[in-house]
Amino acid sequence: MKINVVFTLIFTLALTHSFGQVKKSTKGTFALTNATIETVTKGTVSGTLIISEGKITALGSNVTIPSGANVIDCKGMFIYPGMIDGGTQLGIVEVSSISLTDDSDELGELTPHMEAITAFNTSATAVSVTRVDGITTTLVVPQGGLFPGTASLVNLVGYTPDQIYAGFKGVVLNFPGAGRRGFWDRRTDEELKKEEEKALKQLNDVWTEALYYVQVTDAAAKDPSIKVASNPEMARIAEVIRGKMTLLIETNKSSDIEAAIKWAQDKKVAKVVLTGVAEGWRVADKIAKSGFPVITGPIIALPTRESDNYDKAYANPGIMSKAGVKVAIRTNDQENVRNLPFHAGFAAAYGMSKEDALKSVTIVPAEIFGVADKLGSLEVGKLASIMVTTGDPLEPKTQIKYLFIDGWIVPLDSRHIQLYEEFLNRSPGLKK
Amino acid sequence: MFKILNIFNLLFLVSFAQAQVTKGSLLIKNGTILTVTKGNMENADLLVENGKITKMGKGLVAPAGTQTIDATGKFIMPGIIDAHSHIGIDVVNEASRPSTADVWVGDALDPLDLSVYRALAGGVTASHAMHGSANAVGGECETIKHRYGTLNPEEMRMEGAPRTIKFALGENPMRVHGEGNRIVPATRMGVEQIFRKGFEDAKAYMAAWDLYEKEKVKNPAALKPVYNKRHETMAEILKGNIIIHCHSYRSDEILMLLNVCKDYQIKRLVFQHTNEGFKVAPELAAYGAMASVFADWWAYKFEVYYSTAYNAAILTKNGVVTSINSDSEEYIRHLYHEAAKTQRYGSLSDEEALALITINPAKQLGIDQRVGSLEVGKDADIAIFDGHPLSIYAVPQFTIVDGVVRFNRSKDAADQRLQASATRAETGFFLHKEQHNHDRCLEGAFENTATFFGLERE
Structure with missing residues (x-):
């Protein structure tokens, strides 16, 4: 035990900043005690x-510490699973x-085969x-056209796509919608309607072509005389049609959400996740039913309409959750994905239970x-994707003391x- | 709640040159009072009479008929102040020249802006409605109180607040004028010379008027100098009558403006955004320059790439009077949460964190004798939360301006617009993805805003 304490001390010193040393991630056997x-x-369990x-x-109160384990005394501290952001452009x-x-x-518009993980800069600042704020895993989502990629x-440790890949891929569909993108968007209602209809027709045409591609490739599998030209776009959508890959349908306006649900049901898409869903609160029962x-x-x-209550975006996850929808929370951010716990915290402040808010950034996205x-x-x-904290991870005041990914x-x-560290007490200071 | 009366009433109200400010009286009972400047008071009452705080303590009694708010279990703090926003105005940039010291945001106040109500719903009672950052010298700004419900633009002004002016450094003026119009400034070197020329012109202008005033005594036919509003405004800065609020990011450009101000003996200086203020905190503190910053915005453009979320903490601990601002109609709604982030990034105390959104922005706007803390004699601008305002779970319940309850969560109805605006389709659906890649500060700086915001992808 004494040796363990000494080891812990050395280990803690090694973790703290020392001049001229590069800090690296390491692997080993660890015992997080008294947590x-x-x-x-x-x-909630007390122990190791x-x-x-x-x-x-x-884990538990009656755990034997393996010999040679690095013991980290977590007295007064809390251990939580690392958080998962279900939609970002981080990296x-x-x-x-x-x-x-x-x-x-x-x-x-049609680039479903573009792989976001290919462009993920593992060394991005x-x-x-x-x-370091406890977000250990993120979904990297391409954006843009109808099928952007x-x-x-990914897990946020490692240097190659293989090292960071966390076991899920999904094809993104930006479901055609009629929303304006801001006060500066001056397109008329007719123009919006036309664009929406054009995009919906394009989507259905693509889908028909992909169904045909599935038939042809199925036939080719049985009959080697049938040659199929390379078509990476259709090949990727075919994986969705065959139920091998999830379709992530981005949709936000209430009428679009309903249309997207109906479309996915009509097409009998096997694995569907709705993303965005800013106006889910208007149609929560319909989403739950789907x-x-x-x-x-x-x-x-902000709320999506000036005529809505000021807090509708905050309240949206809670309303959907209470209606029976399985809700995960995302930031949809890039450099400030670290705010994920605060997005969950606002959901809790405005109607979601604290328990569900924590789940919406941990187990729920993992299940999805x-x-x-x-x-x-x-x-x-x-x-072991976990964080050791001084308290509730959704509270800004809480500090993260150890992180495993x-x-x-x-x-x-x-x-x-x-x-x-460099500038709190700058050197040289005012006088050189 | 405050539905539009009719056009006649609107015109009638607008015709008042000097606005009558609506003031109220009320008694807030049995809450935790966070004074910010003088510690906390448990289970205490706060009495407001005719728009001012008149008593704080236990067991206070109000005259019969006074409105009473039961604050049992609640937290009472000074109304939050945003030292940098663009709400309550309907134009942001006069982006036509590198210096437009002759224009004034106060000419474009918009009492119908719903953002003011939504800011109240975040406990914010006053904000600094600023000109944008397209020009090195932008226009004069207006400190407004969030008296949402009035239809009279005059009533939005915080009466007696000092004059302020927007300056801007770095990418925005360089982009608009250098890249866009092919005129100086295209670099940070050029930006410096806009200020120096402006102040030199103002000195010459003042000298010409001084000379004229002397000549006039001897010679009643002496020729008057030509009136120039731009030089007038710059001269008022030199005289110390206008506070500079300067959009800035990099440490080199911050030091540049410090040096310009030193050369012209300008003391009243607040840096806005100040993302690299942490690098020159000792210089800022020594000069007495203040800083208004974002809690954690960074990397949305190159000049904010080398930022840190510890900025506010470093500045505070180096003795710089620091505030956290929004620059956004969305962020203004949760400045209490933005302030709380300084407890994660730099472990500021509750009092230090709350000062960032109350007394410190009040100092930066020169209104700290009136607002920014809960003290007897100050304006009754108050926010009441159901939990400690630095907790993520806290929800603002009441927001009070001059003793008038302007936001009451239990009475919040869906549509709080005062009137439909002819220039906005408000009932339309807008998806607000945070436009991190550009400042709201640049709104109106480009002819085609749709292209500017990246709407037209093809």
């Missing part, structure tokens, strides 16, 4: 959590006003800025993405923190 463990799925080989191997947009640093939006779930899960956000946002066996809660056998203990370091 309040918020499992999210199985209540063991991490070994990148996984949670034990694919570096400085949004400089178009050549924006890889989120490829040209063309914003990645470490984000994860394929989104990927059974489609929702990833909504940003929550800290089909990775709940690995992420989203503290359970034996899951990946995908089994790796990650240094709590980012450019924002480095600048703080």
Whole structure:
């Protein structure tokens, strides 16, 4: 035990900033002792959590600490699962006003085969800025045309696509809609209607072509004499039609949400997730009836209409949740994905239960993405994506003390923190 | 609540040159009072008479018939003040010349702007309605009180608030004039010379008038100098009668303006945005220049790439009077939350964090004798929350301006517009994705705003 204490001390020193050293993520066996463990799925437990080989191997009050484990005393601290942001452009947009640093939006309406993970800059400054606030996993979503590309779930540690990939991909469909994009959008109602109809026709034409592509490729699989030309766009949509890939349908206006639900049901799309869903509160019962899960956000946002109550964007997740919709929360941000817990916090302040708000950034997105066996809660056998905090992670005051992502203990370091350390007491100061 | 009366009444009200400010009396009972400047008071009452705080303490009694708010379990704080916003006005930029010191935002006040109600719903009772950042020298700004419900633009003005003017450094004036119009400034070097020329012109202008005043005594036929509003305004800055509020990001440009102000002995200076203020905090503190910052905005353009969310904490701990502002009709609704972020990024105390959105912005606007803290004698501008305002779960319940309840959450109805505007289709659906890639400060600086906001992709 004494050795453990000494080790902890050395370990803690190694984690804190020392001059001239580069801080790196490492892997090992860890015992987080004396903690309040918020499992999210199985209540609150007091005791110890063991991490070994990148996984949670034990947790509870009666846990044997493996020999050689790095012991971190978490007295007075809390352990939570790392948070999952269900929709971001983190890593694919570096400085949004400089178009050549924006890889989120490829040209063309029909580019479902564009892979967001390809353009994810694992060393982007914003990645470490984000994860030190306990966001361990994000969905990287391409944006733009009708089928802008394929989104990927990534863990925010690692240097290659294989190292960061977290086990989910989904094809994005920006469902045709008639919404204006701001007060500056001066298109007439007729123009909007025309554009919507044109986009809907385009969507249905694409779908018909993809169905045909499925038939042809099915036939080709049985008959080698049938040759199918390469068509990566149709090949990707075919995966959705075959039920192998999820369709992430971005839709926000209430009438569009209803139309999207009807469209997906008519087309018998097997795996559907509704994203955005800013006006979900207007049609919450209809969404609940569809059974489609929702990833909504940003929550800290203006209402979609001037005639709505000021707090409708805050209240939206709670209203949908109470109607029986499975709700995950996203920021839809790039450099400020770190605000994810605050979006969940506002949802809780304006009607969602605190418990559901926490779930909406942990276990619910994990379930929606089909990775709940690995992420989203503290359970034996899951990946160690966890944060050790001084309190409720949705409260701004709370500090994060230790961070593990995908089994790796990650240094709590980012450019924002480095600048703080350099400039809090600047040297030279006023006089050189 | 305050539905439109009729056109006749509207015209009648507007015709008042000097607005009558509506003031109220009320008693707030049994809450936790966060005075910001003089500590907290538990289970305390606060009495408001005719728009002013007259008593604070236990067991206060109000005259019969006074409206009473039961604040049991609630937190009472000074009304939040936003030192940088563009709400309550219907134009932001006169983007036609690198210096437009001759224009004034106060000519474009819009009492119908729903954003004012929504700001009240976030506990904000006053804001600094600013000119935009298209020009190195923008226009004069207006400090407004959120008296939502009035149809009289005059009643929006905070009577007696000092004059302020918007300056702007860096990318925005460089983009609009250098890139856009191919005139100086295209660089930060050029921006500096706009100020120097402006102040030199103003000095020459003042000298010409001084000379004329002397000549006039001897020679009643002496020739009067030509009146020039732009030089007049710049001269008032030199005389210390107008506070500069300067849009800025990089540390080099902040130091540049500090040096210009030193050369012209200008003392009243507030930097806005100030993303790299943390790098020159000792210089700001030594000069007495103040800083108004975002809690955590960064990376939306290159000049904010080397920012840190610890900015407000570093500035505060180095002795710079610092505020957190919104620059956004969305962010203005949760400045209490933005202030709370300084507890995550820099561990500021509750009092330091609350000062960032109350007494400090009041100092920056020169109105701290009137508002920004809860003290006897001050204006009754008050926000009441159901929890501690720095908690994520706190929800503003009442917002009071001059003793008048302007927001009451329990009475919030769906449509709070005073009147439909001819220039906006308000019942339409707008999806507000935060436009991080541009400042609201640049609104109106380009002819085709749709292109500017990236609407036309093809």
